[in-house]
Amino acid sequence: MAWTTSDIPPQDGRRAIVTGANSGIGWHAALELARRGADVTLACRSREKGETALKRLKGLVPGARANLGALDLSDPASVRAFAAAEAARPLDLLVNNAGIMAPLRRKTSAAGHEIQFATNHLGHFALTALLLPALRRGKAPRVVCVASIAHRSGRLDFADLMGERRYVPWKAYAQSKLANLLFAFELQRRSDAAGWGLLSAPAHPGVARTRIVVNGLGGGTPNVWTRLADLFAPLYSQSEEAGAEPILFAATSPDVVPGGYYGPDGWREMRGRPVRVDCRPQAKDEAAARRLWEVSEALTGVSFSAA
Numbered sequence: 001m002a003w004t005t006s007d008i009p010p011q012d013g014r015r016a017i018v019t020g021a022n023s024g025i026g027w028h029a030a031l032e033l034a035r036r037g038a039d040v041t042l043a044c045r046s047r048e049k050g051e052t053a054l055k056r057l058k059g060l061v062p063g064a065r066a067n068l069g070a071l072d073l074s075d076p077a078s079v080r081a082f083a084a085a086e087a088a089r090p091l092d093l094l095v096n097n098a099g100i101m102a103p104l105r106r107k108t109s110a111a112g113h114e115i116q117f118a119t120n121h122l123g124h125f126a127l128t129a130l131l132l133p134a135l136r137r138g139k140a141p142r143v144v145c146v147a148s149i150a151h152r153s154g155r156l157d158f159a160d161l162m163g164e165r166r167y168v169p170w171k172a173y174a175q176s177k178l179a180n181l182l183f184a185f186e187l188q189r190r191s192d193a194a195g196w197g198l199l200s201a202p203a204h205p206g207v208a209r210t211r212i213v214v215n216g217l218g219g220g221t222p223n224v225w226t227r228l229a230d231l232f233a234p235l236y237s238q239s240e241e242a243g244a245e246p247i248l249f250a251a252t253s254p255d256v257v258p259g260g261y262y263g264p265d266g267w268r269e270m271r272g273r274p275v276r277v278d279c280r281p282q283a284k285d286e287a288a289a290r291r292l293w294e295v296s297e298a299l300t301g302v303s304f305s306a307a
């Protein structure tokens with residue numbers, strides 16, 4: 001029988017952080033985790049949007065144990081401040097979900113890094129490292145990095161990681177999503193080697209009708225391209241709720257294996273029920289993963305060895 005959110009085991013006593021929890025996949029992941037009893041922190045960059053999401057969640061799940069944390073993954077100071085506030089309590093689940101897709105013009109983070117690489121990969125890399133002590137004190141701790149079908153066209157361009165010489169929006173997005181997978185698999189290997197006790201299981205939502213096109217491609221406002229995408233989306237995409245399912249499966253199912261990758265079972269993994277899926281060989285390139293890890297430590301100034 002296909003897995004549904006009603007198969008999520010009770011999450012009472014588990015503490016979770018979901019990044020980008022005010023919208024799309026992150027919102028539905030946070031909502032279902034709270035529904036099943038988890039104590040959920042909605043990590044959001046906009047206080048206003050975060051407060052609206054928290055209020056909505058508490059309205060839908062009376063008695064929910066949920067709170068808000070301010071986190072801008074593109075700002076290293078914000079990542080450090082958020083992690084410092086969260087690190088005091090043991091953490092059982094970290095969902096590295098927040099993301100931005102293919103802004104037409106190249107943008108940079110507070111640290112001067114290309115915005116997709118900074119938000120989708122570097123911010124989550126630093127956040128995971130800073131929260132590792134809390135995860136190590138957690139119960140059966142899991143880390144779920146939200147990747148994408150887009151990793152399949154991704155290539156890590158170590159000579160121009162930040163797209164300074166040539167910025168191609170989709171190429172930069174695909175690179176950041178490949179980085180998510182390389183990081184997630186390397187995290188499992190390093191955890192196994194060092195005895196951190198983590199289960200790292202990345203997942204992807206297929207193609208889900210969230211705000212990702214308007215937020216990235218549209219720069220926050222609908223335009224001719226985003227309207228065109230909206231028009232054809234029902235032909236190949238699924239709802240936000242369905243998109244969140246593989247992430248929730250990776251986050252909670254007892255059938256998940258360390259280093260497994262999860263996504264929808266339909267044609268080209270665009271929609272369907274959550275199952276274990278394959279990734280392109282470049283996501284399993286251990287030498288590239290080690291190099292990315294070293295580069296990420298250097299770029300963020302955050303190291304896992306401190307944990």
Ligand SMILES: NC(=O)c1ccc[n+]([C@@H]2O[C@H](COP(=O)([O-])OP(=O)(O)OC[C@H]3O[C@@H](n4cnc5c(N)ncnc54)[C@H](OP(=O)(O)O)[C@@H]3O)[C@@H](O)[C@H]2O)c1
Pocket residue numbers: 019020021022023024025026043044045046049071072073074075097098099100101119120146147148149204205206207208209210211212213215243
């Ligand atoms: N939707 C899809 O078809 C699809 C497919 C493959 C993978 N994904 C992945 O799924 C994840 C969630 O995307 P979504 O589809 O749910 O899109 P979404 O509706 O646009 O949600 C993205 C979330 O990330 C947050 N975010 C963006 N930049 C941030 C930053 N610098 N710091 C903190 N939070 C930030 C957004 O906050 P604001 O609301 O403040 O902008 C929002 O909460 C992403 O990693 C994306 O790459 C999505």
